[in-house]
Amino acid sequence: MATKGKKTLKSITLVVSKGTMDMAYPPLMIATGAAAMGAEVNIFFTFYGINLIKKDGIDKLQISPVGKPDMPKPDFSPFPVPNIVSMLPGMTAMATSMMKKKIKDTGIMSLEDLLKSAQEMGVKFWACTPTMELMNIKEGDLVDVAGCIGVAGYLDMAADSDINLFI
Amino acid sequence: MATKGKKTLKSITLVVSKGTMDMAYPPLMIATGAAAMGAEVNIFFTFYGINLIKKDGIDKLQISPVGKPDMPKPDFSPFPVPNIVSMLPGMTAMATSMMKKKIKDTGIMSLEDLLKSAQEMGVKFWACTPTMELMNIKEGDLVDVAGCIGVAGYLDMAADSDINLFI
Amino acid sequence: MATKGKKTLKSITLVVSKGTMDMAYPPLMIATGAAAMGAEVNIFFTFYGINLIKKDGIDKLQISPVGKPDMPKPDFSPFPVPNIVSMLPGMTAMATSMMKKKIKDTGIMSLEDLLKSAQEMGVKFWACTPTMELMNIKEGDLVDVAGCIGVAGYLDMAADSDINLFI
Numbered sequence: 001m002a003t004k005g006k007k008t009l010k011s012i013t014l015v016v017s018k019g020t021m022d023m024a025y026p027p028l029m030i031a032t033g034a035a036a037m038g039a040e041v042n043i044f045f046t047f048y049g050i051n052l053i054k055k056d057g058i059d060k061l062q063i064s065p066v067g068k069p070d071m072p073k074p075d076f077s078p079f080p081v082p083n084i085v086s087m088l089p090g091m092t093a094m095a096t097s098m099m100k101k102k103i104k105d106t107g108i109m110s111l112e113d114l115l116k117s118a119q120e121m122g123v124k125f126w127a128c129t130p131t132m133e134l135m136n137i138k139e140g141d142l143v144d145v146a147g148c149i150g151v152a153g154y155l156d157m158a159a160d161s162d163i164n165l166f167i
Numbered sequence: 168m169a170t171k172g173k174k175t176l177k178s179i180t181l182v183v184s185k186g187t188m189d190m191a192y193p194p195l196m197i198a199t200g201a202a203a204m205g206a207e208v209n210i211f212f213t214f215y216g217i218n219l220i221k222k223d224g225i226d227k228l229q230i231s232p233v234g235k236p237d238m239p240k241p242d243f244s245p246f247p248v249p250n251i252v253s254m255l256p257g258m259t260a261m262a263t264s265m266m267k268k269k270i271k272d273t274g275i276m277s278l279e280d281l282l283k284s285a286q287e288m289g290v291k292f293w294a295c296t297p298t299m300e301l302m303n304i305k306e307g308d309l310v311d312v313a314g315c316i317g318v319a320g321y322l323d324m325a326a327d328s329d330i331n332l333f334i
Numbered sequence: 335m336a337t338k339g340k341k342t343l344k345s346i347t348l349v350v351s352k353g354t355m356d357m358a359y360p361p362l363m364i365a366t367g368a369a370a371m372g373a374e375v376n377i378f379f380t381f382y383g384i385n386l387i388k389k390d391g392i393d394k395l396q397i398s399p400v401g402k403p404d405m406p407k408p409d410f411s412p413f414p415v416p417n418i419v420s421m422l423p424g425m426t427a428m429a430t431s432m433m434k435k436k437i438k439d440t441g442i443m444s445l446e447d448l449l450k451s452a453q454e455m456g457v458k459f460w461a462c463t464p465t466m467e468l469m470n471i472k473e474g475d476l477v478d479v480a481g482c483i484g485v486a487g488y489l490d491m492a493a494d495s496d497i498n499l500f501i
Contacts, residue, residue, distance in 0.1 A: 009493035015332070017193055019237030026351055026381060026500070029464070033485030046193065048237035062236035069396035069426055070353030070382035092236055106467045130196070133273045151200030158330045159176035163492045165349070165500040166193070166332040182499070184360055186404030214360060215404035229403035259403055297363070300440045318367030325497045326343035333360070333499040 011040040013161040015154070019048030021061040021096055021111065022071075027167045028052075028114040034163075035121035042146075042161075043118075044154045046128035049167075050135065053125055053142050058111045065095040119144065126153065178207040180328040182321070186215030188228040188263055188278065189238075194334045195219075195281040201330075202288035209313075209328075210285075211321045213295035216334075217302065220292055220309050225278045232262040286311065293320065345374040347495040349488070353382030355395040355430055355445065361501045362386075362448040368497075369455035376480075376495075377452075378488045380462035383501075384469065387459055387476050392445045399429040453478065460487065 012034045016027045027043060034041045045053050052058050065071050103110070109117065119125070124146040127139070132148060139148055147153075158164045179201045183194045194210060201208045212220050219225050232238050270277070276284065286292070291313040294306070299315060306315055314320075325331045346368045350361045361377060368375045379387050386392050399405050437444070443451065453459070458480040461473070466482060473482055481487075492498045 007494045009489055012489075015193070017190075017334075022381065023351075026349070029485050030489070034489055037486060037489060039489075047189065051237055064236045069398045069430075070385055096236075102468060106464075108464060108468060130273075130275060134269060134275060151196050152204060155176055155179075155197070155201055155204060155206075155330070160174045161330075163489070163495075163498050164330050164332060165498060166334050167351075167500050182360070184357075184501075214356065218404055231403045263403075297440075297442060301436060301442060318363050319371060322343055322346075322364070322368055322371060322373075322497070327341045328497075331497050331499060333501050 007162070009034060009037055009039045009162055011042075011161045012163040012165075013042045013044065013154075013158045014164075015044050015046060015166045016049035016052060017047045018167065019051035019061060021063040021099060023167065024052050024058065024061055024111050025108075025114075027165075028111065028118055030165070031118050031123045032114060032121060035118065035123050039162075041118075041121075041123040042126060042157045043123060044126045044128060044149070044157070046131050046154075050127060050131050050137060050142075052111075052115070053127065053145060054137070055141060055143055058115050061111065062092050062096045063099055064092045071095070115143070126157075128154075174329070176201060176204055176206045176329055178209075178328045179330040179332075180209045180211065180321075180325045181331075182211050182213060182333045183216035183219060184214045185334065186218035186228060188230040188266060190334065191219050191225065191228055191278050192275075192281075194332075195278065195285055197332070198285050198290045199281060199288060202285065202290050206329075208285075208288075208290040209293060209324045210290060211293045211295060211316070211324070213298050217294060217298050217304060217309075219278075219282070220294065220312065221304070222308060222310055225282050228278065229259050229263045230266055231259045238262070282310070293324075295321075341496070343368060343371055343373045343496055345376075345495045346497040346499075347376045347378065347488070347492045348498075349378050349380060349500045350383035350386060351381045352501065353385035353395060355397040355433060357501065358386050358392065358395055358445050359442075359448075361499075362445065362452055364499070365452050365457045366448060366455060369452065369457050373496075375452075375455075375457040376460060376491045377457060378460045378462060378483070378491070380465050384461060384465050384471060384476075386445075386449070387461065387479065388471070389475060389477055392449050395445065396426050396430045397433055398426045405429070449477070460491075462488075 014027045014031060031041045031043055051061060127142055127145050127148045129148050129150050139145065181194050181198060198208050198210055218228060294309055294312050294315045296315045296317050306312065348361045348365060365375045365377055385395060461476055461479050461482045463482045463484050473479065
């Protein structure tokens with residue numbers, strides 16, 4: 001192991017700005033991992049990231065294969081799928097359901113379960129107020145959040161954190 | 168509020184690597200927010216991010232709906248726009264102007280005004296020299312910058328910062 | 335220069351989550367730059383980022399112009415390439431080879447050489463175990479890594495770092 005355990009993780013603050021299925025995993029896995037280590041965890045959901053905390057929203061997140069040459073090729077195909085095929089109707093849904101199946105087969109939690117685990121472990125969710133105004137989202141549209149805050153509120157939390165990440 | 172105000176934000180350093188209209192907002196909103204709190208703010212513009220500080224460039228930033236299932240659906244449509252429609256000529260311009268209109272209607276500053284505010288508030292802009300060489304950009308092509316530096320210069324600033332984010 | 339050299343960079347930990355050619359440069363340039371300054375550098379390769387450390391994999395990374403209005407326009411064209419052209423078969427390969435040529439002409443190292451330099455300079459590579467399970471990757475499929483670890487292992491390293499970035 002790389003670490004000599006010199007410093008214990010006390011707090012971590014994440015900014016979540018992406019709302020696709022694949023990019024929803026890293027913040028939730030990091031958040032639940034940090035909470036399991038006893039750290040205070042705050043997540044500031046901004047821009048497309050706010051989709052993760054819409055009521056029943058996280059199960060609707062999708063992933064599009066278009067313009068993403070770094071996505072693993074689908075199991076049914078010996079070759080990566082070219083963009084001209086990826087952009088056909090139905091391919092976003094197909095990529096999404098294939099990734100969901102792979103995740104399930106691997107025994108990794110669904111996003112819905114990860115989000116619930118995070119809440120049960122005390123991870124605090126913060127919604128970005130300018131984003132809510134821009135996308136016409138009310139607090140009632142969201143899962144339980146610790147509060148709705150602006151950039152200043154985020155910066156106050158981040159200044160006090162051992163680890164800050166923008167995802 | 169989550170924070171107990173234990174630590175005051177003294178300095179923040181951002182890396183800006185994206186050059187799309189949507190991803191230009193987070194760094195500029197965080198930068199002006201931090202400057203308003205009295206922090207020293209440095210931004211290192213690298214890769215596509217350098218487009219934000221090209222003279223008259225920030226108003227030309229665009230947003231493409233292709234391959235982005237996390238973008239809010241347009242107001243005129245009851246459904247998200249499929250990729251096969253999004254990739255038609257004119258759709259990038261349409262998505263860009265729709266997002267601009269929404270931002271204006273919400274009372275959020277334009278990117279141009281945010282960039283000027285940041286400069287007036289003393290946020291320091293640093294251009295990445297390898298990126299300038301790669302994209303054949305001269306210092307004269309850029310808005311006023313504090314300097315053109317490489318990775319070592321960035322790391323020197325970041326080592327001294329309370330918050331570091333890669334955007 | 336912005337920095338007053340108050341603090342020396344002792345350690346930096348990067349999360350690499352993207353597997354495209356363009357987004358492979360920032361972490362490797364930052365990592366080698368930090369190593370050259372004598373810092374301890376750890377990189378945690380997760381999600382698509384794991385493609386960077388597949389054996390012979392880094393030279394196969396691609397870049398797609400579809401849905402990326404922030405990419406520089408190709409030299410042969412006076413205008414940015416519209417999505418309807420970018421998604422034609424062969425355009426991903428063309429964009430990749432054009433970017434590679436530009437990088438070579440500028441005298442910037444290839445990704446393969448950067449990766450080797452990082453290893454020679456003592457940068458430690460860590461593979462994300464849930465990603466390996468998800469993408470069915472064995473340790474033997476990877477270049478020499480310091481180890482395969484989960485989120486807790488990453489957080490231990492990150493808690494001790496002066497700079498943390500999620501790329």
